[in-house]
Amino acid sequence: MAKQAPAALPVTPPRRLSGRRVRQWIDAFGMLLPTILGVLIFFLTPLGISFYLSFTDARLFGDPNLIGLSNYQRALSDPVFYRAMWNTAAFSLVTLVVSTVPALLLAVILNERIAGRTFFRAVFFIPVVASVVGVTLLWRYLLNVDFGFVNYAIRLLGFEPIPWLTRPEWGLASVILVFSWKTIGYNMVIFLAGLQGVPSQLYEAASLDGASRWQQFLYITVPMLSPTTFFVLVTTLINCLQVFDVPVALGLTRSNTVGPADSMLTIVPLLWREAFIGGRMGYASALAWLLFVIILLLTLIQFRLSRRWVHYE
């Protein structure tokens, strides 16, 4: 923190200005240095390595050999890859609805002037902060077919218990349930922030014009909230496509299947299994780039579609 001597004041303006500018560049460089080093070493370098590895036969150890597009061809002819893709798609599509619609409903209620808003907001947020692995293990027992409380409730309602974690046809539903339970509070808080950004004069003007509450919701809230809705949909989709913790903590078995008959296997768990249990690092890298391309494409499509329904002020 070198202090400039007061005598520096009478120096001619242009020189002083450029000296100041250069000093600013140096300061900026110093402040950005940790970040620049971090990005270079722990982001750009691995990114490059990953791209290279995806064209090689890299194993856990040893030198990789270039094998062209074989890894990508292999993925596209591998039934397990298609299984994981299908699971990821189905999981993402359902979760996109199940974790956002209730979140919006709760946010609309909590945006009202009612007692206990902050209490309920905190309650809905608790699953968001709790460790994914911790709560997922907990759900492993809540969903147990014999002694789980979920099936206890289902029996009380007079239905047959559901083999959530033991039958392949219920595996994905269980992942959706736990993931949505954990995500609703997060999405609700974002919706709530969006709702609070809608100017109340709009509603006052509309009700003076005789608009019903339903009309106000439809013609003021929905369009004014559309940028927030768009953000929630984009981030939820990106998170869903990369889901790892919930399926693995919920379904990993001794034989390294994820859920019964791999029914909970999504892309990232498959990638992890190929790379670190199968030792096929080249193949796993190709899977990673396929996932990256899919995420980019879907995000791009969402941005394209958003022009039709998202209204920015």
Added chain:
Amino acid sequence: MASLILRRPWERALAYLILSVTGFIMVFPFIYMVLSSLKPSTEVVQVPPTLWPSEVRWSNYLEVLNIVPLGTQLINTVIVTVLVVLGWVVTSVLAGYAFARLEFPGREFLFGAYLATLMVPFAVLIVPMYRLMLVFGWVDRLEALIIPWLFTAYGTFLLRQFFLSVPKDLEDAALIDGASHWGILFRIFLPLARPAIATLATFAFLYAWNSFLWPLIIISSPSRKVVTQGLIDLQALYAARVDLIMAGSTLAVLPTLIVFLFAQRYFIEGIATSGLAGR
């Protein structure tokens, strides 16, 4: 914040019903977790299930700490979390300030490029990062859980947005007095930025405390594992001892709930801010 939708009494009743049922679904698993962790082992798998323990067994906690080194793993998690939180705050404050208040060539481009790194899925990095850790000799060491994760584009964005909102007169006066930019950052901007830093710190805490995929890949010695891995091991080894697994889960989940209790505002603001970024 006017009451627009809920005007009639039955509408309010319905709203409270929805809130209560949802609230119950959100909280019940935690109640189940804590109560099960105190039960005798046979009682947890009873059919039909009971909620309240017939006798309270605190010894479950001692037992779980003995069969898996969960105590050591909790300490590891604390070390990793504290250092990652510090790293996020330091690098984000510095970079956020530089991007917001200093002028230098390529500023907008660099900032845009840094934000673009958020688009890359973490899955792309895990394989090459593992090989990089082999080169550095950090496989199965806590360094691997800390040093690569000390910087964050999200945090830089958050702090930059905050620093942009500070009026320019403040630093102009200091500059005329001959203060350096480092001095201005530490004496003027840093004290102002406390709420933004608290928000960032809560985010970093959640991220580091709950991380699972990367530790699973890079750490294999039980004494160097973090708590999320310890839980998975516990579940794999003692799947039948639900009481112990619930005690372990309670130990892993409780710290985040306590931090949340005290820093609730910052958690919620942090997420709300990230949402407003979409506007």
